[in-house]
Amino acid sequence: MPKHLHPLAILAKLIDLVRQFILPWIFVLWTQLHSPRLPLLLILGALLLIGIALLDYALFTYEFADRAVIINHGIIKRQHEHIPYDRIQTIQQNQAWYMRPFDLMQLQIETSGHDKDRPEAVLPVVTASVYAALLKRRNTLQNDATPAITPSQPATTYHIKSSDLNTYALTSQGIIPLLAVIGWLQSRLQQLDNFLPARFTNGLNQLMQRSTVAGVLSLIIFVLLISLIISYFREIMRFYHFTLSRQEMQLTTSRGLLSRNVVSTSITKIQAVAVSQTLIRQLFHLTTLQVLLASNAASDEAQHNLVLIPVLKQNKVWSEISRFTNLNAIKQPNLSTISRAGYWRFVRNSLLLSLLVVGPCLMWLRPWGYLSLLLFPLAYGLGDYAARNTGFEILQSDNTIFLQYGKQAQRRLFIVRRQKIQAISQRQTIWMAKRQLSHLNVFIRSGNHVEVVQLRYLTRQQSQQVAQWFEVVK
DSSP: OOEEOOTHHHHHHHHHHHHHTHHHHHHHHHHTTTOTTHHHHHHHHHHHHHHHHHHHHHHOEEEEOSSEEEEEEOSSSOEEEEEEGGGEEEEEEEEOTTTGGGTEEEEEEEETTOOSSSOSEEEEEEEHHHHHHHHHHHHHHHHHHSOOOOOSSOOEEEEOOHHHHHHHHHTOOTHHHHHHHHHHHHHHHGGGTTTSOHHHHHHHHHHHHHOOHHHHHHHHHHHHHHHHHHHHHHHHHHTTTOEEEEETTEEEEEEOSSSEEEEEEEGGGEEEEEEEEEHHHHHTTEEEEEEEESSSTTTTSTTSOEEEEEEEEGGGHHHHHHHHSSOTTOOOOOOOOOOHHHHHHHHHHHHHHHHHHHHHHHHHSTTGGGGGGGHHHHHHHHHHHHHHTOEEEEETTTTEEEEEEEETTEEEEEEEEGGGEEEEEEEOOHHHHHTTEEEEEEEEEETTEEEEEEEEEEEHHHHHHHHHHHHHOO
8 A cells, every 4th residue: 555755754855945946045035135025935935845845745655565666756747666676776774864863764775777866766754664674575575586695604793993983084085175175166266356345355365465485384284184174074974883784695884973874785786896095094004895886875985886894904804805795715816017118107107297287387486386396206106106006816716806906096906706897898009009018997887887997007918818717707
């Protein structure tokens, strides 16, 4: 029998509508600020939003049939969604701060055929019992449709420690995008001169002109500290009380302070495991475990991969992979190395990119432009880092390949089975052909797109080795 959402869905819809129409409301307030019609317009607008929320609630129904969940919704354009339980890839649970006191949540249901930027279906506000019922039906039908698989390890759980969470937040590179946003806002401030009071803009310009070098450096340090603090608390809020549990062949992760996020997926849906290390975390022998899924459950992550364990000692990586995935008896790989010709091209490309900055600085910003020469040793180090962290290893007995590359002071190692690889391609320029070099591209599904793992400047023989392994076992 069709059911309605929880009545709090009306409030949730109102909040969503206010977010959508906030800019038109601000425009009306600005243009009609001194108009006697303003109260009437505000009342009519509020009544319209409340009416839409009530109508949306009345027309939204869902039903758990024997073999599928059926959802009907829409005001002007009615939609009828029929989702078989055995086709569900992941069930994502989001619990906003105003839902937690009532033990309510939003459910996102994803299959392999959902749209690029949204799940197959959403139940905006339901009780925990609805989530449990849907999870039970999904697991029951998928177990009936799949041959029994004996788990490699008994059911187990991982809880992040406070010290580990602090370490993860302190070694995060989240400050980099924050600085980019601050730089973008600073560039846009110049366009606000026509809107800000002249007294304010003139005073700000005079202050900057009187500032000394020490004052400017102090301002830069202040901005860096603020960015670090924001980045730290953002990571703390995202991974607060992070928990990973495995129950037979089901993985469940939960995290979040203000908004609780829970993702449930089958281990068999994992496309690959990624071991990620920033340069800072390598110094402390720390790493992050991620998995590539055939869903958008990790769309809010920086690399759109689901975080399995945020921070982990490097010597515990392989045992944790065996505990929480179907990659058993995985050990530290003995990766191949690139040739001297490939190494030189990594360093050369990095130096050429730095020259694009150093050249203009030396021409137009002297004498301060000479400081840009410091970019050359930094560029050489980044090129050396990328070259030394590029390699692969094939496990013939386990039908598995390790793929690793270094980029932007971060090392990523992918562990993927042959049947999860979508395709492999090789690419080379005419100049690379003379040196018997080529780029290897390995395509792995991640979310609703393809993750391209590119190993640059391998020898032709190395690329052919991977391609032949892929074709032979195919």
